Amino acid sequence: MADFASEGESVGALAEALDGEFVSTLRKCALEHGTAIVAGMFERSCDERRPYNTLLAVGADGELLGAYRKIHLYDAFGYKESEQLTPGDVAPVVVKIGDTKFGLMTCYDLRFPELSRALVDAGADVLVVPAAWVRGPLKEHHWTTLLTARAIENTVYVASAAQNGRKYSGLSQVIDPQGVAVAAVGEADGFAVAEISGERLAEVRKRNPSLANRRFTVTPR
Structure with missing residues (x-):
């Protein structure tokens, strides 16, 4: 969907809902090519500056099979992903x-x-x-x-x-x-x-x- 923002900036403006343009495009591509697709996106959360890092699975029929919101945020090696993203539920x-x-x-x-x-x-x-x-x-x-x-x-x-x-x-x-x-x-x-x-x-x-x-x-x- 897009790369991460520079340190101190937000990817919030890029985020969409699961029924937004990005997911709709993925579903159309899957259906057109008859293949399942797994792809990542920034999904809107309750914090407009800190969306979810969400992984989508779309079936060959274009149906959304599942969405995983990244649990572990990369607060390591001098980086602070939690300043840009909201963690998903532990499931x-x-x-x-x-x-x-x-x-x-x-x-x-x-x-x-x-x-x-x-x-x-x-x-x-x-x-x-x-x-x-x-x-x-x-x-x-x-x-x-x-x-x-x-x-x-x-x-x-x-x-x-x-x-x-x-x-x-x-x-x-x-x-x-x-x-x-x-x-x-x-x-x-x-x-x-x-x-x-x-x-x-x-x-x-x-x-x-x-x-x-x-x-x-x-x-x-």
Whole structure:
């Protein structure tokens, strides 16, 4: 939809409701091309200067399948995202596309394994992670390491779409439940195509039943 504002400024003027022009355009695109779309937007909140960072899932029929308001705001590495955005409620959002369930999370959420586990507990087969992962010392290493860890520890696919350019790291990729990057894009513009296999998911979980063997459960609060 749009990039973030400069420090001290607001993205509030860019925000729209879920029945606004941006979502309507996404729905038309999905219907026209016969494909599901996951995309981010700034959604109006009760604070006109601090909207939600919302992730939308639209089905191939143009219907809005779900909306996830980013929970964890990026108040780290010298940045203060909470000055521009309002956090969403602590609740996992999972949508079904065909026979596959997709758990929605955004950028900085990747650093919090409890959200990934809550999404898997809610039935997610794939974690979808759009991100504007800011460049910096070791940041690219953190990105790839955390994506791989979320896939391995939850025995799920992780599909990440990351902005690139001078400010952001790029490195979009799809990782399978064993932590193997089955498709990837480097720092340049591009796209990656990967097949999500239910058989692969079942086979990995049979060989590595870490979800079945765990002793703790996650209860969102």
